[in-house]
Amino acid sequence: MINSKNHSIRQINWVLRILLVVGVIGEFIFFPSVPNFFGCVMAIISYMVFSYFFKVEYIRLFPFAFLMYLSMFMYRFLPLIATLAEGKPITYGFERPYQTFMSEIILFLVSSIAFYFACNPNKVSFQNNLIQKTLQKVNFYEITPTIIWVMGLIGFIIKAYNLSTGAAEYGDVAGKFLIGLEYLMFAPICLLFPELIRLKYNHKKIVWIYSILVITLNVASNKRHLIITPVGTMGLLFFLNVILKNINITKLISPTKLIIGGVLLVLSLNILGNLSTAMLHTRDVMLYDAEQRKNADKLKAFEKTIEILQNKSLMTRLKDKKNKKQYNPLTNYHQTWSEDYVDNFLLARYANMRITDETLYLAEKKGYANKQMLDFFKNGVVGQFPSPILKFFGMNYNKALYEFSRGDLLSGRSLGGYRVTSHVGDGLATFGYWYFPLQLIVFFIVFKLLNIFVFYSRNSVKYAPLAIMSIFSFLGMFRNANGISSDISFILRGFLQDIVTYMIIFIIIRKMFQIINPKYNLT
Numbered sequence: 001m002i003n004s005k006n007h008s009i010r011q012i013n014w015v016l017r018i019l020l021v022v023g024v025i026g027e028f029i030f031f032p033s034v035p036n037f038f039g040c041v042m043a044i045i046s047y048m049v050f051s052y053f054f055k056v057e058y059i060r061l062f063p064f065a066f067l068m069y070l071s072m073f074m075y076r077f078l079p080l081i082a083t084l085a086e087g088k089p090i091t092y093g094f095e096r097p098y099q100t101f102m103s104e105i106i107l108f109l110v111s112s113i114a115f116y117f118a119c120n121p122n123k124v125s126f127q128n129n130l131i132q133k134t135l136q137k138v139n140f141y142e143i144t145p146t147i148i149w150v151m152g153l154i155g156f157i158i159k160a161y162n163l164s165t166g167a168a169e170y171g172d173v174a175g176k177f178l179i180g181l182e183y184l185m186f187a188p189i190c191l192l193f194p195e196l197i198r199l200k201y202n203h204k205k206i207v208w209i210y211s212i213l214v215i216t217l218n219v220a221s222n223k224r225h226l227i228i229t230p231v232g233t234m235g236l237l238f239f240l241n242v243i244l245k246n247i248n249i250t251k252l253i254s255p256t257k258l259i260i261g262g263v264l265l266v267l268s269l270n271i272l273g274n275l276s277t278a279m280l281h282t283r284d285v286m287l288y289d290a291e292q293r294k295n296a297d298k299l300k301a302f303e304k305t306i307e308i309l310q311n312k313s314l315m316t317r318l319k320d321k322k323n324k325k326q327y328n329p330l331t332n333y334h335q336t337w338s339e340d341y342v343d344n345f346l347l348a349r350y351a352n353m354r355i356t357d358e359t360l361y362l363a364e365k366k367g368y369a370n371k372q373m374l375d376f377f378k379n380g381v382v383g384q385f386p387s388p389i390l391k392f393f394g395m396n397y398n399k400a401l402y403e404f405s406r407g408d409l410l411s412g413r414s415l416g417g418y419r420v421t422s423h424v425g426d427g428l429a430t431f432g433y434w435y436f437p438l439q440l441i442v443f444f445i446v447f448k449l450l451n452i453f454v455f456y457s458r459n460s461v462k463y464a465p466l467a468i469m470s471i472f473s474f475l476g477m478f479r480n481a482n483g484i485s486s487d488i489s490f491i492l493r494g495f496l497q498d499i500v501t502y503m504i505i506f507i508i509i510r511k512m513f514q515i516i517n518p519k520y521n522l523t
Helices: 007-030 034-053 056-061 064-083 097-118 130-137 145-167 173-179 184-193 203-220 222-244 254-285 292-296 297-311 313-328 344-349 355-365 371-382 387-392 406-411 423-451 463-468 484-516
Strands: 454-456 459-464
Touching: 007 034, 007 064, 007 222, 007 387, 034 097, 056 064, 056 222, 064 097, 064 344, 064 423, 064 459, 097 355, 097 423, 097 484, 130 454, 145 173, 145 184, 145 463, 145 484, 184 203, 184 222, 184 463, 203 222, 222 254, 222 344, 254 297, 254 313, 297 313, 355 406, 355 423, 371 406, 371 423, 406 423, 423 484, 459 463, 463 484
Parallel strands: none
Antiparallel strands: 454 459
8 A cells, every 4th residue: 555645745735735825926916917816826726736646656557658648747837937027917928818827727637637647646547568578578577786886887878979979860770870879868867866777886976976977077068958867867867866755855964964955956047048148159159051051060159158158248248148148029920930938947847838829820820630740740650660661562761851840831931940839839730629638638648658667466566677768758749849749759769669669778788798608697
């Protein structure tokens, strides 16, 4: 019987309730309006529904599906808090507030229904399906610290190599394969919380040193999301560890640690903010069009970013420009594409609801169930399969013709800008109102696939090391990107591809150790 009374969950719930109350009251005091009231209703509904699932049973039995569901909740909850913290209303820049909030409420309820049926702890019989049993036989749920370190070294070398060679082109099978293995560099970070993969490991100082090297390497990539990936990985592993061990957070963190942690957090956010500002300016200077962005030298871009960081007068001007931006007249959607909503780039990844408002505006303009959007979706489904497979079946599919995003097509502007889109905006533009039942089915399948990373037994559960080392990716599975196409991509290719590539590396490393030491095993 799983204990439903969990100290950490109660404490986190208490914080969420406080934030919600402060957010609603603050919105009514500083930005009273009917559209903002609907935004508060969306946040309240999302919290009420999420709190039903925020239980140790769901997190213990379905941790990876839960993290994806957590990102769905954050997208509807954080905008109220993030905009208020920056002195803006939740409807900042909106042109379709009622439609935006109503559509997101409906989609969140659809997502919650899919999560409920895919992840119901009351119906878990601890009878694993055929895929889980097959993966168990090939030791998919087992690993050793030695194999973890070798995987980390492989991933680190691959990342360093990819930085020096640039982006892989369409048709470059080897290059795409190597990019797909970059996540291995995060493998040793798992050893900070070895109990999650049923291991014992005491050399955590080495892991911390390695983690700093990984963060440094990711900074050199000059991509903002890669900077937060190792930190986010550590944060989510800590989150799981605290909840599964039923740790009382208030007792774990003393007032001294809280003060020191707060100071370090402020300093870290300031550094990340400066780095983000410098990276964006580098992109404006060096990568102002799609062709240059594709062919740009990553190391030169990184060098340029460091130069900008060291130029104090330029950084001051960039910050002043950023701070004054919110007082300038907002760009209308008919003028140009605009993602101006939340200034903090960390929060913007999970709380930029203006993208929903903008894509719904564009969907209305383009027309629901638009044939062009549907045809592009169909082409995208075909394009999920590797080029060699398509050629084997005689399909002459030129992926180079589709070097643009669904957001580009929806916006009707220049292709190749790789604009993001929202799930609901893209879905309505592509399928009309049939999008909602279709998305329910797709989310259900995705949640079910994520649960395969857990192997159930009567007295315990095993988490796949692959899922633990790439845990941060699950929190990003629902965000503004390519809409339902991203979910389809995971179902058709991403899920199987990750398992196959991981097992290839795992088996090679294990065989290598068995050649060196015939008595080597995983226990």
